[in-house]
Every structure is written in C-alpha cells, then in structure tokens.
Amino acid sequence: MTDQRAPRDPHAFIAGLPKAELHVHHVGSASPRIVSELAARHPDSKVPTDPEALADYFTFTDFAHFIEVYLSVVDLIRTPEDVRLLTYEVARDLARQQVRYAELTITPFSSTRRGIDERAFMDAIEDARKAAEAEFGTVLRWCFDIPGEAGLESAEETARLATDDRLRPEGLVSFGLGGPEIGVPRPQFKPYFDRAIAAGLHSVPHAGETTGPETVWDALTELRAERIGHGTSSAQDPKLLAHLAEHRIPLEVCPTSNIATRAVRDLDEHPIKEFARAGVLVTINSDDPPMFGTDLNDEYAVAARLLGLDERGIAELAGNAVRASFLDEAGKARLTREIDAYTETWLAP
Ligand SMILES: Nc1ncnc2c1ncn2[C@@H]1O[C@H](CCC(=O)c2cccc(C(=O)O)c2)[C@@H](O)[C@H]1O
Ligand SMILES: [Zn+2]
Numbered sequence: 373m374t375d376q377r378a379p380r381d382p383h384a385f386i387a388g389l390p391k392a393e394l395h396v397h398h399v400g401s402a403s404p405r406i407v408s409e410l411a412a413r414h415p416d417s418k419v420p421t422d423p424e425a426l427a428d429y430f431t432f433t434d435f436a437h438f439i440e441v442y443l444s445v446v447d448l449i450r451t452p453e454d455v456r457l458l459t460y461e462v463a464r465d466l467a468r469q470q471v472r473y474a475e476l477t478i479t480p481f482s483s484t485r486r487g488i489d490e491r492a493f494m495d496a497i498e499d500a501r502k503a504a505e506a507e508f509g510t511v512l513r514w515c516f517d518i519p520g521e522a523g524l525e526s527a528e529e530t531a532r533l534a535t536d537d538r539l540r541p542e543g544l545v546s547f548g549l550g551g552p553e554i555g556v557p558r559p560q561f562k563p564y565f566d567r568a569i570a571a572g573l574h575s576v577p578h579a580g581e582t583t584g585p586e587t588v589w590d591a592l593t594e595l596r597a598e599r600i601g602h603g604t605s606s607a608q609d610p611k612l613l614a615h616l617a618e619h620r621i622p623l624e625v626c627p628t629s630n631i632a633t634r635a636v637r638d639l640d641e642h643p644i645k646e647f648a649r650a651g652v653l654v655t656i657n658s659d660d661p662p663m664f665g666t667d668l669n670d671e672y673a674v675a676a677r678l679l680g681l682d683e684r685g686i687a688e689l690a691g692n693a694v695r696a697s698f699l700d701e702a703g704k705a706r707l708t709r710e711i712d713a714y715t716e717t718w719l720a721p
Contacts, residue, residue: 385683385718386672390710392693393474393657393668395601395624399446400660401462410448419444430663435582435633446482452492456500463504463512469669472707473699477515477548480533481526494541501543515576517548520556531564535571545698549577558590565595574598574698582635585609599696604630607643613650622653622696627674628666629659644678655693687715
C-alpha cells in the first residue's frame with residue numbers, strides 16, 4: 373500500500389464500494405433501532421431506548437466500562453426470537469453499507485448460560501442468515517468466540533457448541549476469543565483452539581487490543597491465529613510486525629473502537645500507518661459500530677485519512693478484506709471483480 377493523494381471527500385466512493393467486514397460483533401451491532409425494539413420487549417432492562425440517552429450510555433470511561441455496558445445489552449437478548457431479530461436486522465444494516473460478506477462474531481455462551489436453548493439459538497441465527505442472503509444479498513458467516521473473562525467453563529461450552537456435529541451451524545467458519553485481555557492469559561485457551569482447528573475452524577482471537585505484543589505472540593504460537601483481532605500493540609515490536617508481514621497474518625484493525633475503549637489515546641496516534649509501512653495486510657473493520665458511533669463506511673474514511681489514500685488505495689483496502697476472509701476462492705474472485713469494476717466505473721472520465 374503506497375501513500376497516495378487523498379480524495380477530497382471519499383465518503384460517496386466508500387458508500388457504494390462493495391465490501392467485506394471481518395470483525396464485527398453480533399450484540400455489538402445492535403443499532404438504536406434494534407435496541408429500542410428489544411428494550412420494548414423487555415421493559416425491565418436498564419438500557420435506555422431514547423437515542424440521545426443511548427449515545428450518553430455508549431460513552432465509555434475505559435475498556436472495563438465498555439464490557440459492563442456491553443453485557444447490559446447482552447441481557448436484552450432473552451429468546452430465540454430476539455436472536456433472530458438481532459441477526460436479521462444486523463444483516464440489513466450491513467447490506468445498506470454495501471457489505472456483501474460479513475464474518476459476524478457471536479458469543480453463544482452468553483446466550484446459552486442465560487437460558488436460551490442451544491438448538492433454538494443455532495436455528496435462529498441460521499434462519500436469519502438464510503433470510504438475509506435471500507432478501508439482502510449479504511452473505512453471513514459466523515465466528516464463535518470465547519468470552520475469556522468468563523473462564524474455562526465458557527471455553528469448554530463454546531468449543532462444544534462449535535464442534536458438536538449435531539449443533540454446529542452451517543455458517544460457522546471460525547473460532548475466536550474476546551473480552552478483556554488483562555489477567556486473562558491466552559495460552560490457557562490452547563486446548564479449546566486445538567479442538568476447534570481439528571474440527572476445521574479458522575483461528576481468529578482478539579490479541580494486543582489492551583495488552584502488549586507478547587499477547588499477539590501467544591495468539592500466534594499457542595492459539596495458531598490465522599488473523600489477529602486488533603493487534604494494536606504489535607506496533608511496539610518490529611520483529612512481530614515483520615513476522616505478521618512475512619507470514620501474511622492479517623490484522624483486523626478497528627480504529628474508532630480503539631479510541632472509544634481508550635485502547636489508543638487519539639486517532640492520529642493510531643498505529644495503522646506503522647502496520648501498512650511494515651507490509652502487514654491491514655483490514656478495516658467496525659467492531660461494535662453503534663456502540664462506538666461509527667459504521668464500516670466511516671472506518672474506511674478514517675483509514676483513508678490516516679493512510680492518505682485515494683480511491684484506488686481505498687479499493688485496495690477493500691480487496692485486503694476479501695483476501696483475508698474465509699470465503700472460498702470463487703467467492704473471493706467474484707467480490708474482487710465487483711470491487712474492481714465499481715472502482716473503474718467511478719474513476720472513468
Ligand atoms: N472490542 C472488543 N474487544 C473484546 N471483546 C469484545 C469487543 N467488542 C465486543 N466484545 C465482546 O465482548 C464479549 C465479552 C463478554 C464477557 O467478557 C463476559 C464476561 C463474563 C460473563 C459473560 C457472560 O456473558 O455471562 C461475558 C466477548 O465475548 C466479545 O465478543
Ligand atoms: Zn472485537
């Protein structure tokens with residue numbers, strides 16, 4: 373990726389650009405519209421429904437506060453119908469941004485431990501996936517993640533749900549690890565990742581979001597990560613950057629998330645430039661967009677500004693996400709052609 377002259381306003385180009393989203397959380401994608409609908413179903417919840425109050429509620433003092441608020445939204449998902457509604461409406465929001473393909477991170481443990489039947493949970497997400505593909509043309513795939521702070525019980529449950537042939541949903545492609553990193557060492561999750569990988573799933577843990585580069589090394593060596601969620605602190609370790617570049621391990625970069633959770637102080641201090649300069653495959657993602665007051669299109673605009681990219685550079689970023697995705701080769705070729713055709717038409721005199 374080279375520094376190029378930035379277009380004056382890339383928003384219109386980005387809005388129509390076909391895209392792949394690789395790092396976005398299921399519950400973290402609940403828009404104010406979806407939150408209101410769920411809160412109306414469950415009026416005892418403490419989550420505000422008024423959009424202005426919700427914007428205040430979604431202002432975080434630190435990462436721990438973010439997780440506390442996140443879990444209060446998790447508490448709104450109580451029935452399989454809630455799960456179906458959330459999934460289907462998230463797909464609608466993605467389709468509006470011209471997202472053709474998304475790997476959605478789902479934490480099934482949070483739902484099953486709150487009493488949602490596991491079979492009904494899987495049926496709800498699969499039903500929404502099929503309806504979304506048919507109605508919006510957006511292809512959804514799942515990443516099941518372990519909420520690390522909930523302990524090894526949650527790891528066992530997530531691995532079971534992801535590998536049991538009778539339960540494992542058709543759309544499941546990968547296995548992840550999320551939640552706080554401080555005090556939650558990655559190596560303890562190795563046996564669960566080994567099981568998931570043996571069952572054919574890709575390894576995509578969060579690492580280096582709120583802790584140093586050693587966590588990213590642990591994710592690579594112990595959890596055999598094929599992509600890294602965030603990986604922000606990798607910039608502190610030139611050997612790690614060289615390793616990521618050489619082995620083509622993509623980073624799932626979510627710039628606004630890093631500011632909202634206070635993982636990075638300021639956008640202009642975001643290490644995305646160091647990643648690009650080191651030759652690391654950078655993908656742009658939105659993480660928990662309504663909670664962070666952003667969407668994928670805004671994240672591309674932020675990245676274009678930070679990296680000084682013109683339309684071709686932005687299209688190259690969209691291409692990176694396709695290359696780093698777990699789409700099959702035919703699907704990758706189709707989406708890449710679509711990105712290229714859109715860009716050529718846009719730039720034609
Ligand atoms: N930026 C992020 N970085 C990291 N993770 C993020 C990010 N955004 C969203 N998440 C999600 O937050 C969940 C956290 C859930 C969690 O900690 C927890 C702890 C104890 C009990 C329970 C429960 O459900 O009973 C849950 C993760 O699984 C992950 O999917
Ligand atoms: Zn995340």
